[in-house]
Amino acid sequence: MTDSTAPELRVDEPAPAWTGRTDGQGTEHLRWHQVVRPYEGARTEDRGGVVFLGFSSDEGVERNKGRRGASEGPKALRGALGGLAVAGKDSEIRAWDAGTVAVTDDRMEEGQERLGAAVTTLLDEGRLPIVLGGGHEIAFGTYQGVSNSVVRKGKKLGVLNLDAHFDLRFDPVPSSGTPFRQMLEAEEAAGTSMQYAVLGISQPSNTQILFDTAEKYGVQYMLDEDCSVTNSPEVRRFVESFLDGVDLVYLTIDLDGLPASTAPGVSAPAAYGVPLEIVQLACDIVAASGKLAVCDVAELNPKYDVDGRTARSAARLVHRIATTAQNTSAHKQEEQ
Numbered sequence: 001m002t003d004s005t006a007p008e009l010r011v012d013e014p015a016p017a018w019t020g021r022t023d024g025q026g027t028e029h030l031r032w033h034q035v036v037r038p039y040e041g042a043r044t045e046d047r048g049g050v051v052f053l054g055f056s057s058d059e060g061v062e063r064n065k066g067r068r069g070a071s072e073g074p075k076a077l078r079g080a081l082g083g084l085a086v087a088g089k090d091s092e093i094r095a096w097d098a099g100t101v102a103v104t105d106d107r108m109e110e111g112q113e114r115l116g117a118a119v120t121t122l123l124d125e126g127r128l129p130i131v132l133g134g135g136h137e138i139a140f141g142t143y144q145g146v147s148n149s150v151v152r153k154g155k156k157l158g159v160l161n162l163d164a165h166f167d168l169r170f171d172p173v174p175s176s177g178t179p180f181r182q183m184l185e186a187e188e189a190a191g192t193s194m195q196y197a198v199l200g201i202s203q204p205s206n207t208q209i210l211f212d213t214a215e216k217y218g219v220q221y222m223l224d225e226d227c228s229v230t231n232s233p234e235v236r237r238f239v240e241s242f243l244d245g246v247d248l249v250y251l252t253i254d255l256d257g258l259p260a261s262t263a264p265g266v267s268a269p270a271a272y273g274v275p276l277e278i279v280q281l282a283c284d285i286v287a288a289s290g291k292l293a294v295c296d297v298a299e300l301n302p303k304y305d306v307d308g309r310t311a312r313s314a315a316r317l318v319h320r321i322a323t324t325a326q327n328t329s330a331h332k333q334e335e336q
């Protein structure tokens with residue numbers, strides 16, 4: 001049973017009904033829309049499992065001079081994931097939808113705080129929160145959630161960003177381009193320790209000052225050009241070495257790290273990009289490590305998507321992470 005004194009999770013929009021093709025009710029027919037149930041806070045009896053949480057926001061991308069539309073990302077991602085088939089014969093997948101935190105008007109910071117509070121509640125209950133964005137300002141909300149959770153206490157946090165961009169901008173106004181600088185500054189102020197790593201950096205999409213900032217903060221990164229499928233052993237080494245140096249991981253996926261052919265529905269499509277195979281490999285390694293605390297997916301912009309490609313790619317990654325993480329001991333139902 002969950003702790004009846006645990007705070008209720010507060011969102012702005014309730015979980016929608018999940019939909020998708022239905023082939024039958026037996027476990028051999030299962031798709032995600034038949035598995036995901038509305039999350040009921042302290043009334044949700046067992047622990048563990050995955051909880052999806054939407055973060056609907058355009059404000060960070062707007063402030064960062066990008067293209068609006070990511071606020072519709074949670075809806076598109078739920079829609080794409082709903083129709084995917086659950087893996088395996090006797091699936092142990094347990095998944096809930098807690099609804100959506102929505103940024104209204106320009107009140108982005110308030111939304112990030114509400115997202116953080118929701119993520120903290122879920123982490124403190126032993127869940128794996130998977131947050132569906134929303135612009136990459138989602139990251140400073142998710143980060144607040146993990147930082148304030150009991151799971152973080154005394155642990156070195158690793159933040160792995162799969163992204164073409166560092167998002168370490170020094171702009172005075174927070175946006176989708178600043179969350180990791182905000183985190184690193186918060187860690188400095190709190191005297192806590194965090195390692196930031198990025199897979200897929202596009203050199204032409206990041207000015208020299210961003211590389212200088214990355215160096216100042218000891219950021220580990222690999223360029224998109226070095227993330228080809230033939231170079232997958234080096235990618236594996238990079239991710240494993242990052243994992244070795246931290247206790248707990250926050251994995252954040254910015255879909256603009258994928259090639260524009262795979263992910264056209266973003267504010268800043270990638271001319272080069274990291275192949276889906278490699279992004280999935282990184283996700284697999286992290287999800288199977290037992291260190292994954294929380295994950296989010298950012299920048300899905302259905303307005304610019306083509307045939308739902310970006311939503312489908314994102315859904316496939318979420319499917320993979322949720323499945324792999326639940327097959328590792330860390331997120332299996334606690335045996336008490």
Ligand SMILES: N=CN[C@@H](CCC(=O)O)C(=O)O
Pocket residue numbers: 064065066136165166167169176177205267268
């Ligand atoms: N979160 C996105 N960040 C990128 C956007 C780049 C662009 O719009 O071209 C950045 O600030 O560098």
Ligand SMILES: [Mn+2]
Pocket residue numbers: 163164165254256257
């Ligand atoms: Mn990006």
Ligand SMILES: [Mn+2]
Pocket residue numbers: 136163165167176254
């Ligand atoms: Mn980003």
